[in-house]
Amino acid sequence: xxxxxxxxxxxxxxxxxxxxxxxxxxxxxxxxxxxxxxxxxxxxxxxxxxxxxxxxxxxxxxxxxxxxxxxxxxxxxxxxxxxxxxxxxxxxxxxxxxxxxxxxxxxxxxxxxxxxxxxxxxxxxxxxxxxxxxxxxxxxxxxxxxxxxxxxxxxxxxxxxxxxxxxxxxxxxxxxxxxxxxxxxxxxxxxxxxxxxxxxxxxxxxxxxxxxxxxxxxxxxxxxxxxxxxxxxxxxxxxxxxxxxxxxxxxxxxxxxxxxxxxxxxxxxxxxxxxxxxxxxxxxxxxxxxxxxxxxxxxxxxxxxxxxxxxxxxxxxxxxxxxxxxxxxxxxxxxxxxxxxxxxxxxxxxxxxxxxxxxxxxxxxxxxxxxxxxxxxxxxxxxxxxxxxxxxxxxxxxxxxxxxxxxxxxxxxxxxxxxxxxxxxxxxxxxxxxxxxxxxxxxxxxxxxxxxxxxxxxxxxxxxxxxxxxxxxxxxxxxxxxxxxxxxxxxxxxxxxxxxxxxxxxxxxxxxxxxxxxxxxxxxxxxxxxxxxxxxxxxxxxxxxxxxxxxxxxxxxxxxxxxxxxxxxxxxxx
Numbered sequence: 001x002x003x004x005x006x007x008x009x010x011x012x013x014x015x016x017x018x019x020x021x022x023x024x025x026x027x028x029x030x031x032x033x034x035x036x037x038x039x040x041x042x043x044x045x046x047x048x049x050x051x052x053x054x055x056x057x058x059x060x061x062x063x064x065x066x067x068x069x070x071x072x073x074x075x076x077x078x079x080x081x082x083x084x085x086x087x088x089x090x091x092x093x094x095x096x097x098x099x100x101x102x103x104x105x106x107x108x109x110x111x112x113x114x115x116x117x118x119x120x121x122x123x124x125x126x127x128x129x130x131x132x133x134x135x136x137x138x139x140x141x142x143x144x145x146x147x148x149x150x151x152x153x154x155x156x157x158x159x160x161x162x163x164x165x166x167x168x169x170x171x172x173x174x175x176x177x178x179x180x181x182x183x184x185x186x187x188x189x190x191x192x193x194x195x196x197x198x199x200x201x202x203x204x205x206x207x208x209x210x211x212x213x214x215x216x217x218x219x220x221x222x223x224x225x226x227x228x229x230x231x232x233x234x235x236x237x238x239x240x241x242x243x244x245x246x247x248x249x250x251x252x253x254x255x256x257x258x259x260x261x262x263x264x265x266x267x268x269x270x271x272x273x274x275x276x277x278x279x280x281x282x283x284x285x286x287x288x289x290x291x292x293x294x295x296x297x298x299x300x301x302x303x304x305x306x307x308x309x310x311x312x313x314x315x316x317x318x319x320x321x322x323x324x325x326x327x328x329x330x331x332x333x334x335x336x337x338x339x340x341x342x343x344x345x346x347x348x349x350x351x352x353x354x355x356x357x358x359x360x361x362x363x364x365x366x367x368x369x370x371x372x373x374x375x376x377x378x379x380x381x382x383x384x385x386x387x388x389x390x391x392x393x394x395x396x397x398x399x400x401x402x403x404x405x406x407x408x409x410x411x412x413x414x415x416x417x418x419x420x421x422x423x424x425x426x427x428x429x430x431x432x433x434x435x436x437x438x439x440x441x442x443x444x445x446x447x448x449x450x451x452x453x454x455x456x457x458x459x460x461x462x463x464x465x466x467x468x469x470x471x472x473x474x475x476x477x478x479x480x481x482x483x484x485x486x487x488x489x490x491x492x493x494x495x496x497x498x499x500x501x502x503x504x505x506x507x508x509x510x511x512x513x514x515x516x517x518x519x520x521x522x523x524x525x526x527x528x529x530x531x532x533x534x535x536x537x538x539x540x541x542x543x544x545x546x547x548x549x550x551x552x553x554x555x556x557x558x559x560x561x562x563x564x565x566x567x568x569x570x571x572x573x574x
Contacts, residue, residue: 176200214333231256313376324388344429357478357497364461435459449486
């Protein structure tokens with residue numbers, strides 16, 4: 001029989017003496033001013049010594065990114081109840097100048113230049129100027145940030161931008177300005193709140209003689225669209241490493257509203273959570289599993305009458321009375337889709353709304369491609385003849401804009417399974433989306449910042465009539481693997497993805513990459529060093545990025561001699 005024995009344990013706890021901070025000394029900072037370091041230390045001379053606050057101070061100074069080494073030492077003084085706190089730092093380069101050329105699967109050949117400094121004048125200011133000039137896109141950004149604006153605990157960031165993007169049916173030029181005010185919500189600075197105001201003006205250089213979905217045609221007619229936006233966001237970031245984390249999380253929630261002036265009127269709520277879960281010891285060292293979820297919902301307040309439409313002609317009523325029901329005015333087509341195209345959600349590819357395994361901005365609600373009838377304000381799906389019958393496979397098929405495969409879509413088709421010919425549809429984006437991903441990340445070479453990744457992505461965008469964001473039967477799924485390189489001058493990602501539920505218009509494999517290769521023209525400034533994201537600078541949560549309209553696969557309209565004799569006149573439908 002097993003015998004159970006018990007013992008008593010007594011703990012004798014005695015309260016030790018209290019110590020106070022006598023002096024805080026900062027050494028090793030030849031460029032950075034003392035106050036830039038001292039403001040990160042949540043303890044001052046004369047205050048009670050706290051080991052927890054000293055640990056928090058070290059983490060905050062390291063997080064600045066200005067120093068290669070940070071060491072906190074506690075030393076006794078002649079007074080028995082006082083201690084000196086010595087902060088020893090070794091500075092690192094905080095600025096960079098780069099010039100190079102690269103290639104993007106979305107933008108083609110790009111010439112790029114960048115000048116950045118994350119510790120401007122040694123006072124902790126951040127500044128960045130970048131230019132990307134490509135065959136299909138041009139981008140210019142200027143960002144200035146002060147993490148302690150006017151000596152307060154608030155950060156202030158301002159961004160000016162100018163972009164020009166070329167799509168298949170039109171060119172889009174956009175000028176914008178953002179002002180972001182931030183403030184820490186906890187002592188260690190891992191949780192921050194942001195207040196943002198943004199204004200941008202979008203101009204379209206359009207070709208109105210195209211076949212496209214009704215929502216895209218409405219957008220082309222607008223020409224100039226201004227958006228004035230105010231937003232609040234909260235971000236929590238506890239990652240143990242900024243480049244290759246293995247533990248911690250990133251959680252953010254943002255609420256934005258547009259309509260304080262400008263054309264666009266909407267409210268938008270977005271949330272995101274990314275968890276770095278680590279990995280069992282029998283897997284590769286410094287590898288980790290990553291689980292992420294994200295969702296967004298935009299509620300439009302624009303009315304269909306806010307959008308321009310085409311000038312009606314005398315013969316329009318004849319087609320509108322056709323019993324087939326396949327002829328409608330532009331303002332009567334999808335009149336419940338009033339969220340501007342640039343604010344809609346498009347999933348696919350790499351980037352902010354990634355869904356790897358699919359081409360960029362190719363996943364979301366679809367609508368039939370339409371053609372204009374007789375040059376007036378009447379539209380019908382391509383391939384439909386003047387009697388509302390499908391002529392796609394007949395001898396006059398090319399005249400009606402079809403692809404000669406013998407089938408046509410209907411003007412009322414909305415769901416993906418409704419369309420008889422997906423090749424004659426455009427992705428028009430949704431006003432809401434949900435997505436999730438699960439990854440395994442593993443180091444290939446920590447010295448050069450090379451990392452491998454295997455993934456499965458899932459999600460979809462939904463239109464104004466779809467409300468169940470968690471219906472996984474409506475999600476799209478992609479899987480694959482890739483390589484990421486965190487280079488000193490920017491990221492490089494190579495991904496080979498496979499759609500697991502491929503549609504007939506989608507590729508069986510999608511190879512995507514974003515590459516910037518810098519050559520001998522690259523050099524560091526006198527304060528050279530890799531660029532880094534600084535507190536208060538532009539991020540996915542402190543400032544919301546504009547959503548570019550998708551490149552619709554629209555066809556040029558086969559016009560009759562009457563229709564091509566004059567450019568359609570636009571008018572307001574109000």
